[in-house]
Amino acid sequence: MRGNTRTNGVWLALAVLIVFGLLRYENFGSAYNIASFLNYNSMFILIAIGMCFVIMTGGIDLSVGSVAAFASVVAAYLSPYGLEVALPGGVLAGVGFGAVHAFAIVVMRVPPFITTLAGMLAAKGGALVLSGAKTIAVDWGSNFTKLGMENALGVLPWTIVIVAGVGLTAWCVLERTSLGRTVLAIGDSEEASTLMGLRVNRAKVFVYLFSGGCAGLAGVFLASGFGAGQPLEGLGWELAAIASVVVGGTLLTGGLGSVPATVAGALLLGLVFNILNFENGRGTISLSAYWQLVIRGAFLLVVILLQTRMSGGHDAADARVPD
Amino acid sequence: MRTGTRSETSPRGRPSPDVSWLRLIRRHGTVAALLALVIFNALVTPNFLQLQTLFVNISQVATIAIVATGMALVIATEGIDLSVGAVMALAGALAPLIFMSTFGVEHPVLGLTAAFVLPLTVAAACGLFNGVMVSFLGIQPIIATLILFISGRGIAQVLTNGNLQTFSNPAFSYLGTGKILGLPFQGWLTLALAAAISWLVTRTVFGRYLLAIGGNERAASLAGAPVRPVKIGAYVICAILAGIAGLIVVAINSASDAARNGNLMELDAIAAAVVGGAVLQGGRAPIFGAVLGAVIIQLVKYTLLANGVADEVALIVKAVIIVLAVYLQQTRRE
Numbered sequence: 001m002r003g004n005t006r007t008n009g010v011w012l013a014l015a016v017l018i019v020f021g022l023l024r025y026e027n028f029g030s031a032y033n034i035a036s037f038l039n040y041n042s043m044f045i046l047i048a049i050g051m052c053f054v055i056m057t058g059g060i061d062l063s064v065g066s067v068a069a070f071a072s073v074v075a076a077y078l079s080p081y082g083l084e085v086a087l088p089g090g091v092l093a094g095v096g097f098g099a100v101h102a103f104a105i106v107v108m109r110v111p112p113f114i115t116t117l118a119g120m121l122a123a124k125g126g127a128l129v130l131s132g133a134k135t136i137a138v139d140w141g142s143n144f145t146k147l148g149m150e151n152a153l154g155v156l157p158w159t160i161v162i163v164a165g166v167g168l169t170a171w172c173v174l175e176r177t178s179l180g181r182t183v184l185a186i187g188d189s190e191e192a193s194t195l196m197g198l199r200v201n202r203a204k205v206f207v208y209l210f211s212g213g214c215a216g217l218a219g220v221f222l223a224s225g226f227g228a229g230q231p232l233e234g235l236g237w238e239l240a241a242i243a244s245v246v247v248g249g250t251l252l253t254g255g256l257g258s259v260p261a262t263v264a265g266a267l268l269l270g271l272v273f274n275i276l277n278f279e280n281g282r283g284t285i286s287l288s289a290y291w292q293l294v295i296r297g298a299f300l301l302v303v304i305l306l307q308t309r310m311s312g313g314h315d316a317a318d319a320r321v322p323d
Numbered sequence: 324m325r326t327g328t329r330s331e332t333s334p335r336g337r338p339s340p341d342v343s344w345l346r347l348i349r350r351h352g353t354v355a356a357l358l359a360l361v362i363f364n365a366l367v368t369p370n371f372l373q374l375q376t377l378f379v380n381i382s383q384v385a386t387i388a389i390v391a392t393g394m395a396l397v398i399a400t401e402g403i404d405l406s407v408g409a410v411m412a413l414a415g416a417l418a419p420l421i422f423m424s425t426f427g428v429e430h431p432v433l434g435l436t437a438a439f440v441l442p443l444t445v446a447a448a449c450g451l452f453n454g455v456m457v458s459f460l461g462i463q464p465i466i467a468t469l470i471l472f473i474s475g476r477g478i479a480q481v482l483t484n485g486n487l488q489t490f491s492n493p494a495f496s497y498l499g500t501g502k503i504l505g506l507p508f509q510g511w512l513t514l515a516l517a518a519a520i521s522w523l524v525t526r527t528v529f530g531r532y533l534l535a536i537g538g539n540e541r542a543a544s545l546a547g548a549p550v551r552p553v554k555i556g557a558y559v560i561c562a563i564l565a566g567i568a569g570l571i572v573v574a575i576n577s578a579s580d581a582a583r584n585g586n587l588m589e590l591d592a593i594a595a596a597v598v599g600g601a602v603l604q605g606g607r608a609p610i611f612g613a614v615l616g617a618v619i620i621q622l623v624k625y626t627l628l629a630n631g632v633a634d635e636v637a638l639i640v641k642a643v644i645i646v647l648a649v650y651l652q653q654t655r656r657e
Contacts, residue, residue, distance in 0.1 A: 110646055111649065113403070114645060121645075122639045126639065128633075297473040300473065
């Protein structure tokens, strides 16, 4: 693996922001803030983990936001049957989209960027058709909303417990299995990986199924946490996920990446918003939602510039659309 | 109609002379699809062969086509520009602010000129930013343009406080509602811009370098092509074209809505460029192809809408078209 300098930055920034928040805001470290912060960001961490795997192979998945919206509608329709049906149903809906993407990318050899762009449109259209362009209320009588609204053992939200499980599994798969090693090898050089006899196609199919599944699970969280399947949600989620992955030091050209650093990247982006909200709350500044967009973009710019500097600009040669 | 020529530095020469039906579709697919759409509509869609239908489609396709030609330039360098929609919103938000300001009201002519020049300058600056990020800092185009994709619209909304700006300014609105020889002004503007860009690609040194860089950047660089300036040029032109499209949208509506102007335009523009024959790996810049692609995308939208197919289903159809178009382009390369 090439140097870890890329991922050190994100941990440092995360630590600085947390210390800053703890010192400046009274309720920053409160159990309520931590729980609601983690609960809300669990969806973004999930899709960032899925995105991380796709990007490590040199691909991209632009469909995650729409797929999550689609899955949230599916889960809302299935909610009367309980969590044990709605959760796998939502995840399977996401995996289904992942399977179509994998087919187009691996068999038809359409570039991931285009495939998942089309997937984004299709999932959005699908979600609107399925829901009749309305939000679909979940069944509050079943145990479905417990997932997004209650804490495990009364401490941490269920969502974040599940995300931790997914993250740990993904980490192990990446670092300890031949599948994970193949994912990284493909990103470095797909041709070399094929020549070495690695099961390239299997790994590529896996990452799109995994990303779809993560988006599906995020959709289930969305429906459960907000009490409705939301066909219009998910706009810009893919960008948040890509930003998290980049902030976490993963190269967009593939071949290098880390699950913990991606999670840290997602937390860092979420934390910037959390802190902005606290600042708004204190009344020292008054930032509209529009300013938050500008700041988010500026933040992404700073991180990218820092990354380029740290990596000695060696990715200049790799600067191209992942395909 | 197709002006996209492969660069000399490309390792592949003339296409092999096999004449299978698949090849025919690939070569003339864009025109064939367009003809099929027109014939289908003439037979099925009520009132299709009316001037009114033509006007509606021309005025709606113009913005997609203008942005798509710029996108084709960027894609030719093996890049992508996700920020076009945000740049449209930014340029569109600035123009009314300028001609509605006290200065603009007191000096109508100067104000109107500034309302065209300043937004397009800002758009060009956005393109410069994208181009510098891509060519000097070596940042992947998707990420480099993602920054303005996110914050460009935010800046536009900050400028207008998120409000809808409505105005009544016949001179400015001419851009979106004027007619020459009975046809919408923006239709003529689209053709003029496409012709200019096409000339730039096929007849100038810039164009030769552009295609060479897209065909094989390293080879072009070794051969002495000014890679960085040319790439920056492509992003700047693309952004200026997006700015023009943003102004047109505002002029059509006599209102500027920073939240909606150019929303999802990057998708339409990429789709139009690809349907028109652009290859994501670079090296081709089919400018009129991109215009044709935009017409096809618009006609598909219109066909579905006019025949009572819901908007959401139209999205799915568009998705299928994009994948199939790229699939056909892709197999041509292999």
